[in-house]
Amino acid sequence: METVDRLERGDHACLTYSDPEERSDLLASFVGRGLQLGERVLCFSAAPVSDELRQRGVPAGESVLPVEELWGPGGTPNAAAMVRRLSAERDRSPHGLRVTLDMSWAARPQAGAEQLLAFENEVAKLFAEGGLTALCTYDREAFDSVTLAYAARTHPRTVTAAVYHEDAVVRICRQHVPPGIRVAGELDVSRAGALKDALAEAVRLDPDVHLNLGHLRSLDDGAAAVIVRAASGLPRNRHMIVVGDRQTGRTLRVAGAHGVPNLRLLVRDR
Incomplete structure (x- = not known):
């Protein structure tokens, strides 16, 4: 496992957490680093995190979006639509795109385990093309141990607090x-x-x-x-x-x- 300050441009990392304040800390560090590098930053979150970021000295504003915006039409999570959206956002970001992805959508009954599997497998291909840095966040209280282990395996980097x-x-x-x-x-x-x-x-x-x-x-x-x-x-x-x-x-x-x-x-x- 690594600390968030060791992530580099182009990394695809997984953060599992049990303390929401710790998650906010790590998000602020990740987002702040992207802003320092001049990257475009988007935070797809199931809960508002703008205040938490601002309290930690990181401007948020329009960079924080509801995670539902990733799902595509239909109102339920769709892995293919989510990957297409991220690909399009990356292509609109000439100086690189840095994304945080709240994965709590995958714990909803309507999501289905197959959508999580499809998303993590397909999104990994975007990193081979360059221009994208992402931190996927998993709440330990929302996911079973098998899913958390799978998430750790499918990410080249795993992030934790020291x-x-x-x-x-x-x-x-x-x-x-x-x-x-x-x-x-x-x-x-x-x-x-x-x-x-x-x-x-x-x-x-x-x-x-x-x-x-x-x-x-x-x-x-x-x-x-x-x-x-x-x-x-x-x-x-x-x-x-x-x-x-x-x-x-x-x-x-x-x-x-x-x-x-x-x-x-x-x-x-x-």
């Missing part, structure tokens, strides 16, 4: 936009080693460290102390920006966050 630690209790992964770390679940001092490693990489890579704790269910005093120590070790001109709910904010303040000028706490209600 994960520092994941178990039944907590997930610590790289956040792409803004660059930093996202933690979800229950964070306690027993995961301090993984948390330190993740923060150390963010300190090395990012001008300011963004720590997203918005999906934490609980934060104990020991883990909070690790965060405060990491922030206090930053140079004077760099900051750690921590996003969390009111309880997370209280725990960090008890751990000494109020005495660290480099730490900025943004409290957001869920």
